Amino acid sequence: MTAASGSATPRIVELGPPPRPSRFSLATREHLSGFLYISPWIVGFFLFTFAPMIASLVLSFTDFDPRSPGSTTFIGLANYQRMAAGILGLNGGDPLIGEALFVTIRFAALLIPITLLFALGVAMLVNSTLLAGRNIFRTLFYMPMQIPIVASTLIWIGMLNASTGWFNQILGALGVSGPDWINSVTWVGPSLVLMGLWGIGNMMLIFLAGLQGIPTELYDACKVDGAGRWASFRNVTLPMLSPVLFYNVIITLIGTFQYFTQAYIIGNGRGDPDNATLFFNLHLYREGWAFYSMGYASALAWLLFAIVLGLTVFLFRSAGSWVYEAGGDR
């Protein structure tokens, strides 16, 4: 059929240009094409990832200041010593790094359980067959994700304003006198957690996909066994969702250590009030671009990387004990 070349009566068949004779074999040509198509990434990886990583590691052992790059000197481990001494609260250490780590970790400890619970609750709500107009609700719960963070932060700052914001006015109508959320050292963290509720969109969709992936036979089996709602949630939904839960925990944790825009705006770029919004990433920014100690900021960036990497590895390692995965899928 396909061997038309040998046929005696020529038919008009539209063929492409005849294959050019090539110096390379078919396999080599495939290799070359593959490398050609991924070459933008390879070039970009060296220019914007690999080389800067090496340079950043080198800079972390110097006192690099972009205003006078000529006078950069090698100072050994001094930046790391300053960091370690600061964390341990010793003299000569960075006086703010302990605060920055504390602010970040406390925020993560509050944000992660609250957003996970809320996102899971919303996902179960918009997955319920008893809900009319499910797609409209999904869209509405996702929608705040699409609001630029600067705008949503300003909306929430207004909403939480002690006198003109609706939050305290509603609390007042209920007989509770609300705090000065944004300007209070105690309440600015919870304010940011409240703002974080607007960021559940992706988490909710991933939970939703997870919920829809649970075979209904498992729930039928529960019913046959006489299990109630809580028992089937505890013994079917939760274990079946655990890979998704695990993914969401990692993503949120990594996000917390890179949290910046909201903290920058709410704390006027300085960590106001009284360093209560001095998140790790904001501290790094200030060292680098407010004080121009970019050598030290590089060292902070490597600590950030170590933390993020460590958390990811830890969560992947510990996952075996509590994450359920159906065998043979991967």
Add this chain to the structure above:
Amino acid sequence: MSVLNPPLARPMSTNSPLRRRMRRFTAVSGMTLLAIMVVTAFLLPLLFMVTTSFKDKSQLTALGAPWYPAAQETFEYEGRTYPLYVVPLEDGTTQSLALYRAGREASTWVDPANPNAAPFEWEGRWRTLAPEYRLEFYTNNFVTAWNALEFPRLLFNTLMIAGIGTIGAVTSAICVAYGFSRFRFPGRNGLFLLLLSTIILPMQVTLIPTYAVFSIMGWTGTWLPLTVPYFFGNAYNVFLLRQYFLTIPRELDEAAMIDGAGPFRILRSVIVPQAKAAIVAVSLFHFFWAWNEFYLPLIYLQGNQSAEPLSTAIARFNGVYSQEPTLIQAAAIMAMIIPVIVFFLAQRAFMRGIVFSGVEK
């Protein structure tokens, strides 16, 4: 089923179709009502934003002012306008009256319902009375914010930065994803793993040397540092597109190859048309990610405010006008209106893309 539950085993009343339908109707309305309540509370800050942005600043601190944008009701009497107040009368009822002549301990009032009657006196301090309000939208906040921000310039800057970056990000991601999904070459799996591992690398690790080099090259204060790096394939976009390309049957490539198409022709005429949905999703993601980006414009455009996008300009605006919530909320609306409208128009593409890739930016 009928073997387990013989019809006679249950009393008719609990199983009748009408009863069952009623029960289902109650359950559906209950669940939907719950969802409406939760979503209303969830989106209440949006209502706050809209109402605040249309209020006059004085309404924010005014006594007894309603939650919606309002102005004090007035009444025209003998060619002049007088403000209306809610006045408690001796018989225990209240009435809206126009303040004709204000006095410290007693004032003269006109009844708008009965303007032909003569003005009468009322004992009491009018300053303690709540004004009568009517719905009224003040658009001045938008005019002020628009001019103070130089909004058209900001919009242009934002569209250009996000648009150029998106063109680069999408074309490069298509190429790289095509390379990873359709060609065999030595080290392919290792390189793909390397690509994926860059996802967990915090931007800050590479930022300082990159910043130093860009400032030596004189790129700070321009759009170049915010656009050029995206022309080299970002791991998220490549991953999403590669996964999608893998679902396109290879038979289509082979058919095109038999017709004499080379690799680039296959990419252009087979892969790209087939993967339109994923490409649209990646473009939208990148565009609005760039629209939202704050850190990079903050460090690169610090010295050149005329090149700034909306994000950093509005943050600075907040610093200047933090005592004027009405202006701030108007600016917030201006910053979010386009992304939110596009989201509602293209929400399917957005939400499908997230579940499909399982990754987020």
